[in-house]
Amino acid sequence: MKGNGDVFMTLKLYLDPGHGGADVGAAGNGLYEKNVTLQIAGSIQKILNEEYIGHVIKMSRTSDTHLPLSDRISRANKWGATFYLSIHVHSGEQPGYTDFIYEKSGKQEQEAIYQMIIHDEVIRATAFQDKGKQTASFRELGECHMPALMTEIGCLNSIEDCRKMKKEPFIEQIARGYVKGLVKAFGLERRPSRENPDPPFLIMVKVGSLYYYNKPSWRARAGIAHKGQIFTVIGKLTKKRAKMYKLNSGHYMTANPKYVEILPE
Secondary structure: OEOHHHOEOOEEEEEEEOOEOOEOOOEEOOEEHHHHHHHHHHHHHHHHHHHEEOEEEEEOOOOOOOOOHHHHHHHHHHHOOOEEEEEEEEOOOOOOEEEEEEOOOOOHHHHHHHHHHHHHHHHHHHOOOEEEEEEEOOHHHHOOOOOEEEEEEEEOOOHHHHHHHOOHHHHHHHHHHHHHHHHHHHOOEEOOOOOOOOOOEEEEEOOOEEEEEOOOOOOOEEEEEEOOOEEEEEEEEEEOOEEEEEEOOOOEEEOOOOOEEEOOO
């Protein structure tokens, strides 16, 4: 993370998956908000820790437990977090993605910059309907000593949003949108890989649907990815004269350029 004068500092990210335990949050189409937020936050943490340096992360919860809002805020403040990211899923009438910063704050100028960067990357990664960048007087934002952003990703009243969020690759795709925003906002650098000297890179599915596999075997089908979905490649291998990519999720996918394309940095 770059500070004044390009001095490198550590990003202390407090990551808050909304709700938990008896507080299920929104519900709809077979999904509970508390579970979706935890999946997304866990994936964000995993990607950042495995692929980037220059940060430390604390999560308000790592399992299906409930921590009162006052405790979440207090812990972030006492830890001296440099950024507070809260993840929620809404249940309103309009599907899509939106986020909030505090409407009356001395931090608002810096928060607005972070909001703009993260918002645009999440929209780009997910293709969710853009519901805009907003301000609000939420206590969670107002009582944080550090810049804070509350996000609402997807809608549990939307059959289409829920169809996507029930699939593990799309949860990772959402997480990668947040990660790319955080990386840009705070100047994080990629972690060198000992096992794979080449840095990770992104691929996008070009065709309507494409199988991915739970091991490097064409018979080990694990699920189906869809056109436009983005994955991170951490390795390459050849299987029966055909090339496969090893994905960050632990799955495998064809490397045939007819079906996937490498995205520019």
